[in-house]
Amino acid sequence: MSSGRKRTKADVCEAFVARLSERGDVELDSSLLEGIRQHFDRLPTRYALDVNVDGLDVLSHKRLLDEARADPTTVSFAVRPVEIVGPRADGVSSPHELTRANSKKLGQLCRPAFGSSPNLQALALEVGERAEGHEAEASSGPGPREEHPVFYEITIASVDQPKLLSRLSEALGDLGLNIREAHAFNTNDSFSLDVFVVDQWQPQPGQNLEELLGQRLLQMPPPPPKGGAAQQQQAVAAGPAPALRLPADPPPNLSMLAGPRPDSPAVDDWEIDITQLHIEAKIASGAFSNLYKGTYCGQEVAVKILKDVHDDSSQYQEFLQEVAIMRKVRHKNVVQFIGACTRKPNLCIVFEYMSGGSVYDYIRREGPLKLSAILKLAADVARGMDYLHQRKIIHRDLKAANLLMDDNAIVKIADFGVARVIETTGHMTAETGTYRWMAPEVIEHKPYDEKADVFSFGIVLWELLTCKVPYADMTPLQAAVGVVQKGLRPGVPANCPPLLGELMEACWTGNPASRPSFRELTPRLQHLNAMALEEEKRQLEAKPASKQGLLSKLRGK
Structure with a gap:
C-alpha cells in the first residue's frame, strides 16, 4: 500500500485477516472471512482505524454484535481486566509495577481494544507517573505497599436507541465505576457497539462485576420494536388519504383526523388547521424528526415533523414539552412559534422560516468572521438566553447548530425539544443535551440550574471564533469524560482578544456559581462589540493614509 494513500476499512480488514492467518490458532473458513468483512463494512471507518488488530478484539466485537442481532431485545456484553501501558521517562512503554501487581491477581492482562485516543494516552501517562512514584516509595524503605487499581474494559452491543450512551454511562455509574475512556460506534444496520475503560470497582465479598452489570443492564428500557415505523405507515395508509405530501424518502404518511384523540391535548387556538399546511422541501433530518420548508395560510414557514413516535415514548413527551414552552415565548432573538398539530399521527410544530440557516452552517460557509460579527x-444569543432565563426556561442544548439566522442576519435561538421550565427548587438533575457542549454538572447527573446554559454558551463562543467542532479528535463521550475528570476545555484560540478570552473562560469554569449570568454577559458583549467596531473603523481609515504615505516615500516626496 502506498504511503501517500490513507488507509481504508478494507485495508484494515485485510490486515486483520492476515494477522489471524499468521496466528494459526483461528480456523479461517469462508464463512468467518465473510463475517469479518461484513463486520468492518457495517461499522464506521473510525472503528477500523482505531481498533487493535493485533489481538482478537475484532472477533469479540463481532460475536457480541451477532448475539445482539440474533435477539434484538437483549443486551450483549463482555467484561475483562486490561493493562494500561504508560510511557516511562526513558520513552519506553511499560506496564509498570501497577499492572504487574494486577497480573499476579488476574493473570496475563490484555491491552484495551482502543488505545490511541487522547483520553487513554493521558490515562497511560497518569498511570506511568503513579507507578514510578510507587517504585520510588518502595525503594526508599520497607512498609505496606498500596493496592493498585484494576482497570476493566466493558464492551456492550445492542440495538441502537435514543440516549443509549447516557443510559449506559448511568448504569456504570450506579455500580460505582469511574469511566476513564469511552468509544461509541453505530452500525449501518441500527446496532450500537460501546466500549468503556473503567476503574474504581470496589466489590464486596462474593460480588462479581459481570453478574452485577448484567443485572443492572436488565433494568434499562427495552429497545423500540424493529419495524415499528413500517407497521405504523401501513396502518395509516389503510385510513384516510394523507393530507400532507412530504418530499421525503420514504415519505411519512400523515392523515387528517376528524378530531383530537383521547390521549392528545385539547384543541387550542394555536392548534393549526393542517389542510392549510403545505410542504415544499426537506431542509434537515434528525434522529427523531425531519425539518421541512413550507407555507401555512400563505406564510413561509418551517415545519418540524416527528418521526415514528409512540404514545408512551419520551419523544412524545418532549414534543408536548417543546410546544408548551414555544407557545409561551416571544422575543426578537427566539424563533417565533406559529402553531402545532398535537393530533396523532400528524405531530408537527410550525414556526417562522429562517432563511439564513443555522449559525453552524453560516460560520463554515463564510469562513473566519470579523471580531465585530x-x-x-454572541450578543444576539445572550439577549435571547437572558429572556428565556427570566422566564425560568433552561434550553439545555445550546450550540451553533441550534441557532438560526433570518434575512437580516439576526440570530434566533431554536430547538426547544429538550428545554425545560426550572422547577421550584431552582435545580434539575436529568442529563440531556449534547456532550461536546454539556456542562460537567449535567454530565455527572448532579443538580444544575440555568448556569448550565452559560457553560454551553462559552463553547459556542469558541465555535464562533474557530469555525470548528469542539474536541473534534474525540468521540462525544470521550470529550464528556475529559471535561469531568480532566477539566478539559477547548482552550482560548490564539486569535481571541484577551477580554473575550476572559469572558469565555468565565463561562466554562467548573463552578456554576462562578459563571456570569446572561444578564451580565449581554452588556459586556455589547461593549466589546462597540470597541471592535471602533477598532475596525480606525483600521479601515488608516489603510488609505498608510498607502499614501508609502507612495509618497517611493516618489521621494
Missing part, C-alpha cells in the same frame, strides 16, 4: 452574533 462574532460579537454581534
Whole structure:
C-alpha cells in the first residue's frame, strides 16, 4: 500500500485477516472471512482505524454484535481486566509495577481494544507517573505497599436507541465505576457497539462485576420494536388519504383526523388547521424528526415533523414539552412559534422560516468572521438566553447548530425539544443535551440550574471564533469524560482578544456559581462589540493614509 494513500476499512480488514492467518490458532473458513468483512463494512471507518488488530478484539466485537442481532431485545456484553501501558521517562512503554501487581491477581492482562485516543494516552501517562512514584516509595524503605487499581474494559452491543450512551454511562455509574475512556460506534444496520475503560470497582465479598452489570443492564428500557415505523405507515395508509405530501424518502404518511384523540391535548387556538399546511422541501433530518420548508395560510414557514413516535415514548413527551414552552415565548432573538398539530399521527410544530440557516452552517460557509460579527452574533444569543432565563426556561442544548439566522442576519435561538421550565427548587438533575457542549454538572447527573446554559454558551463562543467542532479528535463521550475528570476545555484560540478570552473562560469554569449570568454577559458583549467596531473603523481609515504615505516615500516626496 502506498504511503501517500490513507488507509481504508478494507485495508484494515485485510490486515486483520492476515494477522489471524499468521496466528494459526483461528480456523479461517469462508464463512468467518465473510463475517469479518461484513463486520468492518457495517461499522464506521473510525472503528477500523482505531481498533487493535493485533489481538482478537475484532472477533469479540463481532460475536457480541451477532448475539445482539440474533435477539434484538437483549443486551450483549463482555467484561475483562486490561493493562494500561504508560510511557516511562526513558520513552519506553511499560506496564509498570501497577499492572504487574494486577497480573499476579488476574493473570496475563490484555491491552484495551482502543488505545490511541487522547483520553487513554493521558490515562497511560497518569498511570506511568503513579507507578514510578510507587517504585520510588518502595525503594526508599520497607512498609505496606498500596493496592493498585484494576482497570476493566466493558464492551456492550445492542440495538441502537435514543440516549443509549447516557443510559449506559448511568448504569456504570450506579455500580460505582469511574469511566476513564469511552468509544461509541453505530452500525449501518441500527446496532450500537460501546466500549468503556473503567476503574474504581470496589466489590464486596462474593460480588462479581459481570453478574452485577448484567443485572443492572436488565433494568434499562427495552429497545423500540424493529419495524415499528413500517407497521405504523401501513396502518395509516389503510385510513384516510394523507393530507400532507412530504418530499421525503420514504415519505411519512400523515392523515387528517376528524378530531383530537383521547390521549392528545385539547384543541387550542394555536392548534393549526393542517389542510392549510403545505410542504415544499426537506431542509434537515434528525434522529427523531425531519425539518421541512413550507407555507401555512400563505406564510413561509418551517415545519418540524416527528418521526415514528409512540404514545408512551419520551419523544412524545418532549414534543408536548417543546410546544408548551414555544407557545409561551416571544422575543426578537427566539424563533417565533406559529402553531402545532398535537393530533396523532400528524405531530408537527410550525414556526417562522429562517432563511439564513443555522449559525453552524453560516460560520463554515463564510469562513473566519470579523471580531465585530462574532460579537454581534454572541450578543444576539445572550439577549435571547437572558429572556428565556427570566422566564425560568433552561434550553439545555445550546450550540451553533441550534441557532438560526433570518434575512437580516439576526440570530434566533431554536430547538426547544429538550428545554425545560426550572422547577421550584431552582435545580434539575436529568442529563440531556449534547456532550461536546454539556456542562460537567449535567454530565455527572448532579443538580444544575440555568448556569448550565452559560457553560454551553462559552463553547459556542469558541465555535464562533474557530469555525470548528469542539474536541473534534474525540468521540462525544470521550470529550464528556475529559471535561469531568480532566477539566478539559477547548482552550482560548490564539486569535481571541484577551477580554473575550476572559469572558469565555468565565463561562466554562467548573463552578456554576462562578459563571456570569446572561444578564451580565449581554452588556459586556455589547461593549466589546462597540470597541471592535471602533477598532475596525480606525483600521479601515488608516489603510488609505498608510498607502499614501508609502507612495509618497517611493516618489521621494
